[in-house]
Amino acid sequence: MTLAFDWTGTSSIGYPALFLGVLIGSIVPVVPTGAVVGAAAAVAMTTAQLSLPLVLLLATLGAAIGDLVTFAVARLGSAAAVRWLARGQRPDRLVAAQERFRRRGWQLIVIGRLVPAGRIPVLLAAGAVTYPWRRLVPATLAACVLWAGAYALLGVVSGGIFDSPLIATVLAAVLVLLVTIVLNLVAKWRRDRVKVDS
Template identity: 35%
Template sequence: MPHYLDAVAASPWILAVVFVVAGLDALLPFMPSESTVLACGVAAASTGRPHVALLIVVAAAGAWLGDVVSYQVGRRSTAAVTARLSHRRAVAVHGWVHRMLHSRGGLVIVFARYVPGGRSTTALAAGLVGYPAKRFAWFTAAAVVLWATQAAFLGYLGGALFENHPLLGFLVAGSAAMAVTGAAIGIQRLAQQPVRVRQRVR
């Protein structure tokens, strides 16, 4: 690994960056949270820094905190949003989101994390429709641990396979992460489909 990348990986601030980026991604969807974890995983394969277990814990903690904050923003906005639901289509969308989350919230919360923009939208929507806070926190905890573990180990695997070419290792890990995202989108659509069918029947 190039010397400057080794120095970055060894910096005590790198985990702070991971925590902040993972947290802000819930409020600012353009934040490269997964790319940051992948890159750190690649670095860990060559240098042993940051430690993979610690990387997973920090990334998961930041993501969980960000999701909870986004949920609380939605929860505190419920009254204002409900008061403005005068349009029939808006009421229908609100009702559909409510039914979907209350019927299969676990699947939606876990797999929405892999859909571009899905993480922030789902957390905010869960708060808006009054999804139970404790249930949201537990499903989100499972989701962030799964996400952080997958991203860190894909990065580590890419770095281990291409130890002398970290950029190539990052690209391979990123491609694998995109494949996981594609599978998650498919699963999420399957989870939503029965809700749509029931809505049409009514």
């Protein structure tokens, strides 16, 4: 495996696009980062243009750096920066995340990264309770390795089914969206069930 780029090839665009897409999407959740990772893994499985280990490494690094920036804003940023980061988040979810965080911070960082729409409330709660960096960094790295592996696996599956990079990429994106929808429905069902039981 070589790290030298052929600036006329797909890798010269693919690797930076993957890393920046995941990094930006981890700070400002407007980029579907799971779909980016799944698509890159599908391309790695169907062509020699991308390397799957490099896809996993860059996705993990982009996600981890993005999460650490988000935490830094929550912990060290101004009130306005925290409000901007928390926009679109329901206040009750943020309060609930803070209460749970005091008891199970490490686990919540990992779970928050894997559950759709769970990452920002968890990182905001971590900042609010001044969770220590020495615990946050290894938990974030572990969470991002699991996250990148899970979404890359969807791309590997789609790449293993189809030889066409285009079809495999589209299938990977569809699989990521389906998994996200299913996880959101399960989370909503659990929240509704907790409300009924309480």
